[in-house]
Amino acid sequence: MSETQTVGDPCRICGQKVVEVSRETLQEILRNRPALKSISPREVRRRRPSYLLCPQCDAYALGIEMEHGYPFRDEHGETHTIGEYDLFN
Numbered sequence: 001m002s003e004t005q006t007v008g009d010p011c012r013i014c015g016q017k018v019v020e021v022s023r024e025t026l027q028e029i030l031r032n033r034p035a036l037k038s039i040s041p042r043e044v045r046r047r048r049p050s051y052l053l054c055p056q057c058d059a060y061a062l063g064i065e066m067e068h069g070y071p072f073r074d075e076h077g078e079t080h081t082i083g084e085y086d087l088f089n
Helices: 023-030 041-045
Strands: 019-022 050-053
Touching: 019 023, 023 050
Parallel strands: none
Antiparallel strands: 019 050
16 A cells, blocks of 8 residues: 555555554564565555555455454544454445
């Protein structure tokens, strides 16, 4: 995701609305060494307060196979986890 995108914009890969994770959450996600698809390694290295991820392209990184996934914020400012988020909304 580039700097010009904002929460709720379409993913450039699949068109799903992107969501926002905090820097702390991204650091937790990275401990699992996921293959992130919607954000470049260069963007991950930037020190930002938050990052944009695609909940469809990066569902595994967001914890779809976990009992409790990682929190993220949608375009309405609501906090969700991937297990409760409607990918088809």
